[in-house]
Amino acid sequence: MPESSTKADGKGRRRKEARPAELVDAAFSLFLEKGFAATRIEDVAARAGVGKGTLYLYYQSKEQLLQAAVEQLLLPRFGDLQALIADPDLSAAEQLDRVLGLLWKHASASGLSGLPKLMIGECHNFPALARQFVERWIAPVQDQVLRKILQRGIARGEFSVSDPEYAVRCIAGGFVFLFIWGHSLADFDQRGFDPERQRTAWMEMIRSGLGLAPTTAEEALA
Amino acid sequence: MPESSTKADGKGRRRKEARPAELVDAAFSLFLEKGFAATRIEDVAARAGVGKGTLYLYYQSKEQLLQAAVEQLLLPRFGDLQALIADPDLSAAEQLDRVLGLLWKHASASGLSGLPKLMIGECHNFPALARQFVERWIAPVQDQVLRKILQRGIARGEFSVSDPEYAVRCIAGGFVFLFIWGHSLADFDQRGFDPERQRTAWMEMIRSGLGLAPTTAEEALA
Amino acid sequence: MPESSTKADGKGRRRKEARPAELVDAAFSLFLEKGFAATRIEDVAARAGVGKGTLYLYYQSKEQLLQAAVEQLLLPRFGDLQALIADPDLSAAEQLDRVLGLLWKHASASGLSGLPKLMIGECHNFPALARQFVERWIAPVQDQVLRKILQRGIARGEFSVSDPEYAVRCIAGGFVFLFIWGHSLADFDQRGFDPERQRTAWMEMIRSGLGLAPTTAEEALA
C-alpha cells in the first residue's frame, strides 16, 4: 500500500540526515527563550515540525537534548583565531580587532550568541555542562587568545594595562554581555537596542575608555 | 550567646512580622540559583524553615512570590545617587567613581546583585516583570545618572566619547555582567574569580581602556 | 488584668451556652448550600462569627459537626402529630390537612426543611446518617402518621386509594420535593417560585388529583 509514502512526501520526510540538527535547533531556541525547565518537549517537537515521539528516536531524554544542543555549539573550535594571533605582521590592536570581529560575526551567525544566556541560567542545574562551557570556551578564548594578544601588545608597548589577566575578562565580559542583553532584556527596553552601535561603542571603550587622558582624547574623537 | 530570637528559637513559631521577608529571601535565592520553573515550592519552604503551607499564608502563588521578591529589591530607589550628581564640586570622573562604588556596595550587600541574572533568565516568561525591571532600574540608572555624569564630563572636557548614549550602556553592562558572572559561571571557573579585582580592572578599563599609546592611536583608527 | 473581659463583651462572648447551637446552625446552612465537601471549616467559623479554632472546642471534626447538625434537627419528634391522629372526632381528611399543615409550618420554621436536600446529597458519603434520617423521620412520618390516617380514611369510606402504602410515599414525596426545590433550583428559576401557592396546589392534587370526575371538580374548587 503506497499510502504512507504519498502523504509523507509533502512535508514529513525531508532530508533525514538533517533531523537531529533540526531538533536540536528547535530545542535550543526554546531553552534559550524559556529556560530548560519551562520548555515542554511537546513544544520542541512542534517547533521542529515533528511528532513528540520522534524526538525520542534521536535523543534519549530532555536533558540529552540540552547536552546535544550545547555540544553542537561548542564543537566548532577557534583554530582560526589562533592563526590570527600567529600572524607576526599584525599589531596587537589589529589582532584584537580582528579576533573580536570574527567572534562577533561567528557568534551572531550561529546560535553561539545565545549560549551564554542559556548557560548562565542553567549552570547550577547542570554543573557538568557549565564546567564544559567555561573550560572549552570562556577560558580558552580569554587565556589562549585574548590574553596573548594583550601580553603581546604590552610587550610591544602598544597597550598599557595594570592587570592584564582581569582586563581580558573585562573585554570578554562586555562582549558576552552584549549577546546576553540582545537575547533577553533588549526585548523589553523601550529605548531600543542597536547591537552594531553598541559593539562599536564597546570597541571604543576597550581601546580608550572614556578618553581620560587629554592627549588620548583627541585621537578618540577621530 | 545573645541569639536574635527571644526564646522560641528551638522550633520557632510566631514571628509574623519577619516572615514575609524571610520567605521572599528564601524564594529569591532559590529562583536565582535554579531559575523559577526548576525551583520547588517545597524547597523554598524548607530553606525558609517553614512548612509548605505556610508560604501560602503570605503569598497566593509561586508567581506572586517571584513578583514580591523582585518588587522588594526594586523598592529602594537611588535618591542618594541623584544627590551625588548634584554635587558641583566633584569632577565628573569622581562622580562616576562614587556612583559606581555606591551601586557596587549597595548591590553586593542586598540581593540586588542577583536580580539581573534572574531577570535575564525569566524575562520571556514574565514580560511584565521584565519591563518593570528595565524601566525602574536599568533605564533610570543609565539615563538619569550615568548619562548625566557623562554629559557633564564631556561638557567639562574631562571625557571624550563619541557615542555617549551607548557608552553609558557599556559602562552599565560591564558592571551588570560582573554581578551576573559572580552569580553563575564564576562557580564553575577553575581559575577563580575575585570580584573586587575585576571591579578595579573594570574601572580602569572605563577610564582609559587599554591605554592606547599615542602612537598606537593610528593603528586603532585602522 | 481586665483586658480580655472588656473587649470580649462587645461581641465576642455572648451566651456561652448558645455557642454549640450557633456553630451547628452556621455549619448546617453552609452544608446545605454548598454540600459537605465543598464547605470549608473556616467559612463555618466566619459565618458563626468565631475563630477557626473555636469550632474544635465544641466539635472534634468536620464530620461531627455534620452529625450534630442532623442530630439537632432530628431531635424534636412528632409526638404532637401522633396526638392529632388519636383525635377520633376529626375526619381523616381533616387529620391529613392538619398534619401536613403542621409539618409544613414546623419544617419551614426550623432548618428541617433543608434537611432532605442535604441528606439526599450526602447519603452515599454518610450512610449511617442517611439510615438514621430515613428511619427516624421519613419512615415514621409515612408509616406511623400518614399511613394510619390514610387507612382510617379508607376504612371510613372517605378515601379511595388502590395502593395506600405507596400513596403515602407520593404524598410525602411531593411535600419533601417542595422543600428541596425551595432550597435549590428555585433560586435559578426565572419564573419565580411561591412556596405557599405550590403547597396549596399540592394539597389540591392530593385531595382530588386533576379532578378527573366532573363531580369532584366542585369540591376541588372549595
Add this chain to the structure above:
Amino acid sequence: MPESSTKADGKGRRRKEARPAELVDAAFSLFLEKGFAATRIEDVAARAGVGKGTLYLYYQSKEQLLQAAVEQLLLPRFGDLQALIADPDLSAAEQLDRVLGLLWKHASASGLSGLPKLMIGECHNFPALARQFVERWIAPVQDQVLRKILQRGIARGEFSVSDPEYAVRCIAGGFVFLFIWGHSLADFDQRGFDPERQRTAWMEMIRSGLGLAPTTAEEALA
C-alpha cells in the same frame, strides 16, 4: 464470548472515539453518587479504566468534566414529546399518560434520571449549570409540554384544576422526586422501593388524588 472490543481487550489502548463518552459516564456516575467536590479525579479515571492523565487529554479540568456530563444529558431534546401533544385524536389524559410514560422510560434508560439529584446538590456551586438545567429542561417540559396538555384538558372539560400553572409543577415535581429518591435515600430505606409501583401510585394520585368524593372513587378505578 463475543465481547465488544475487537481484540485489544486485555489492557485496551486506542479507542479514541469512545473515550470521551466513557469518561463522562464514569464521571457522571461518581458525581451523582458522591457529589462533585467529594469525587476524586483519580476515582473517575479508575472507574473509566484509564490513567489519571488520560482524563486531561479530553477535558481540561474537573469542572469541565461536569459541564460535559450535564451537557451530554441535556442534549437530547423532547421533540417527540411535542409530537404527542400535537395529536388531536388523543384525550388530554391519554396525552399526559403517554408523555409521562415516555419521560419515565427515557430518563430511566439514560442517565437523565440522575441529573436532578446532581443539579439539586450542585446548583449553588455551579449557578450557570443550574440555570441551564432549569431553562433547558425543567421549564420547557413544564411550560411547553405539561401545561399545554393541562390547558387542553381543562378546555375540553376533562380536567378541573384551580391553578394549572402550579399543578404542572406538582406533577413534574412528584415525577422528579421519584428519580431523586431512587438515586439517593432509596438505598437506605429498609422498606424497599419499587419504582414502578410508585410510578403507578403517582399516576393515580395525579388523576384522582385521594378520590375524596365517594362518587369519585368509581372513576378513579377507570
Add this chain to the structure above:
DNA sequence: AATGAATGAGAATTCATTCAT
C-alpha cells in the same frame, strides 16, 4: 521511522486539624 494516546511520577495548591499564645 513516525506518531500521539496513554501513563504516572511529581509539582502546586488547598484545607482540616493542631497548638502556642
Add this chain to the structure above:
DNA sequence: AATGAATGAATTCTCATTCAT
C-alpha cells in the same frame, strides 16, 4: 475559653517518557 499561624496529607493538574499502531 478563644484564636489564627502553622502544618502536611490529600487533591488537582502537568508533562517527560513509553509504546502500540
